[in-house]
Amino acid sequence: xxxTRGLTRRFGPRVAVDGLDLDVARGEVFGFLGPNGAxxxxxxxxxxxxxxxxxxxxxxxxxRLGEANREIRRRVGVxxxxxxxxxxxxxxxxxxxxxxxxxxxEPERQVERYLKMFELWDRKDEPAGSFSKGMRQKLAIARxxxxxxxxxxxxxxxxxxxxxxxxxxxxxxxxxxxxxxxIFLCTHNLDEADRLCDRIxxxxxxxxxxxxxxxxxxxxxxxxxxxxxxxxxxxxxQTLDLPFVKKVERxxxxxxxxxxxxxxxxxxxxxxxxxxxxxxxxxxELRVSLExxxxxxxxxxxxxx
Amino acid sequence: MRRLRVLLLKEWRESLRNKMVVFGVVLLPLFLVGISVYMxxxxxxxGDPTASIVMFNxxxxxxxxxxxxxxxxxxVYSIVGEKDQTTLEPLLATPxxxxxxxxxxALASVIPAVVVNWLSFGLFLAATRVVVGAVPLxxxxxxxxxxxxxxxxxxxxxxxxxxxxxxxxxxxARAAYQFSSFAILPGLVPLIIYSSQQTLVDLRLVVAEGAVxxxxxxxxxxxxxxxxxxxxxxxxxx
Ligand SMILES: Nc1ncnc2c1ncn2[C@@H]1O[C@H](COP(=O)(O)OP(=O)(O)OP(=O)(O)O)[C@@H](O)[C@H]1O
Ligand SMILES: [Mg+2]
Numbered sequence: 395x396x397x398t399r400g401l402t403r404r405f406g407p408r409v410a411v412d413g414l415d416l417d418v419a420r421g422e423v424f425g426f427l428g429p430n431g432a433x434x435x436x437x438x439x440x441x442x443x444x445x446x447x448x449x450x451x452x453x454x455x456x457x458r459l460g461e462a463n464r465e466i467r468r469r470v471g472v473x474x475x476x477x478x479x480x481x482x483x484x485x486x487x488x489x490x491x492x493x494x495x496x497x498x499x500e501p502e503r504q505v506e507r508y509l510k511m512f513e514l515w516d517r518k519d520e521p522a523g524s525f526s527k528g529m530r531q532k533l534a535i536a537r538x539x540x541x542x543x544x545x546x547x548x549x550x551x552x553x554x555x556x557x558x559x560x561x562x563x564x565x566x567x568x569x570x571x572x573x574x575x576x577i578f579l580c581t582h583n584l585d586e587a588d589r590l591c592d593r594i595x596x597x598x599x600x601x602x603x604x605x606x607x608x609x610x611x612x613x614x615x616x617x618x619x620x621x622x623x624x625x626x627x628x629x630x631x632q633t634l635d636l637p638f639v640k641k642v643e644r645x646x647x648x649x650x651x652x653x654x655x656x657x658x659x660x661x662x663x664x665x666x667x668x669x670x671x672x673x674x675x676x677x678x679e680l681r682v683s684l685e686x687x688x689x690x691x692x693x694x695x696x697x698x699x
Numbered sequence: 700m701r702r703l704r705v706l707l708l709k710e711w712r713e714s715l716r717n718k719m720v721v722f723g724v725v726l727l728p729l730f731l732v733g734i735s736v737y738m739x740x741x742x743x744x745x746g747d748p749t750a751s752i753v754m755f756n757x758x759x760x761x762x763x764x765x766x767x768x769x770x771x772x773x774x775v776y777s778i779v780g781e782k783d784q785t786t787l788e789p790l791l792a793t794p795x796x797x798x799x800x801x802x803x804x805a806l807a808s809v810i811p812a813v814v815v816n817w818l819s820f821g822l823f824l825a826a827t828r829v830v831v832g833a834v835p836l837x838x839x840x841x842x843x844x845x846x847x848x849x850x851x852x853x854x855x856x857x858x859x860x861x862x863x864x865x866x867x868x869x870x871x872a873r874a875a876y877q878f879s880s881f882a883i884l885p886g887l888v889p890l891i892i893y894s895s896q897q898t899l900v901d902l903r904l905v906v907a908e909g910a911v912x913x914x915x916x917x918x919x920x921x922x923x924x925x926x927x928x929x930x931x932x933x934x935x936x937x
Contacts, residue, residue: 439933444788444930444933464794467792468794470792474785474789474792478784478785478786478788480786482717483713487712492789495706495794496793538789
């Protein structure tokens with residue numbers, strides 16, 4: 395659905411997006427993560443045929459960027475960084491205006507369908523300016539969907555919303571998953587990316603890492619087992635002599651053991667620890683939060699070290 | 700062209716809900732018509748038959764001023780409003796073309812300006828008839844009619860072009876308003892010459908003024924179309 399090769403955008407001397415290679419499949423929810431100024435919005439603007447790349451190429455929804463921009467705009471929907479609604483117009487008039495700019499068969503019916511789906515129907519005649527932030531965001535998402543785009547670009551859909559409104563919007567995005575709709579989600583919210591995305595790309599001007607959230611973490615950190623001990627058992631980490639153990643660290647009364655395949659190796663690990671005289675309280679897997687991964691990558695630290 | 704119509708209707712729907720715009724488009728013309736009719740009535744009171752004719756003649760000037768002033772409010776808000784509601788980006792993400800967007804924005808101001816101007820003129824004639832008993836036809840000469848009907852669309856177009864250019868650079872409506880009013884003045888110079896010789900108004904002057912305006916409009920529209928490009932709007936407009 396989205397394919398870019400060396401996609402680059404400069405603003406004068408500043409490079410906002412540098413040589414982006416990306417492949418996003420139909421029906422996939424792709425999370426595009428990066429700090430402020432990373433170039434996320436610039437990337438969306440290029441992919442939605444709003445601004446031209448200064449280098450590289452891209453195919454979006456089957457059309458070459460720069461050759462069939464209008465066709466691309468017909469097939470993609472964009473939730474921009476700010477909702478961008480006409481404050482004086484009613485919710486319904488806002489949507490009708492946009493529906494009529496696309497080749498939508500029955501604009502009135504389509505608008506009604508989305509207003510009902512997003513629970514805004516009761517307030518359809520009120521001016522958008524009187525809506526809460528969360529409602530505005532829902533209205534803006536509805537607007538991006540009216541023409542049933544093949545690709546939906548969401549630029550930080552939950553930024554600036556209170557936790558409850560953010561949850562509503564997140565749940566809504568969850569319901570938009572469909573095998574025919576590709577979703578490209580920009581966010582700094584790591585839990586959001588973890589929950590919603592099939593794959594994520596960590597990005598800062600260039601792509602730093604791409605993969606599904608679980609695999610990315612494993613690739614970066616390996617898998618780790620935490621053994622909680624009832625008594626400190628000093629020195630036990632030095633005496634642990636199993637060939638498959640890659641690394642042992644101690645944190646108070648916990649041992650953090652790096653393993654290649656914990657499912658197969660944990661039983662032998664526990665057996666050996668007991669033999670060495672450890673009182674094992676319980677064993678669990680260490681989950682690296684996406685946040686740690688993100689921060690490590692952004693700070694350029696080598697997470698594996 | 701379907702999209703152009705959709706955009707025009709949206710612009711007008713929005714304008715009708717904006718007090719500043721409604722004031723500029725409805726109250727201002729009514730106010731000027733009211734003043735003119737009042738002056739003519741005063742002239743009538745003096746008892747000298749030429750007095751009310753002079754007043755009538757002066758009043759005709761308003762219908763060359765109105766088409767430049769009326770579109771200001773609509774054009775400023777249709778650009779600055781779009782900017783401060785941050786609606787330009789979602790709008791540009793639709794299949795609307797740059798030209799459709801430009802034409803929609805321009806016509807949204809030019810059409811009401813011309814229509815309101817002509818309506819005000821009609822109202823003015825009707826009110827004069829009621830107050831003075833008859834429209835002084837000897838003052839309502841062919842050159843005047845040619846100016847009011849022929850020049851007002853050009854005056855409106857010029858005014859809108861200038862306002863759109865200025866508004867694309869301004870982030871606040873009041874500043875855009877003031878700058879635009881200022882920038883329109885040079886376009887009114889021929890008009891001022893014209894009015895200072897109102898007794899000598901003849902068709903050649905009207906044609907000359909028309910020619911000057913056409914040149915000005917072409918220049919302004921050329922510049923404005925260059926500013927109305929997606930890329931430019933998203934990356935350069937403030
Ligand atoms: N119109 C522009 N002119 C000049 N520089 C720009 C322009 N738009 C973006 N940039 C620069 O490009 C870089 C990337 O900006 P962009 O808005 O794409 O980042 P972002 O990842 O969306 O950030 P945020 O999380 O803050 O929204 C920034 O350094 C920004 O200053
Ligand atoms: Mg951004």
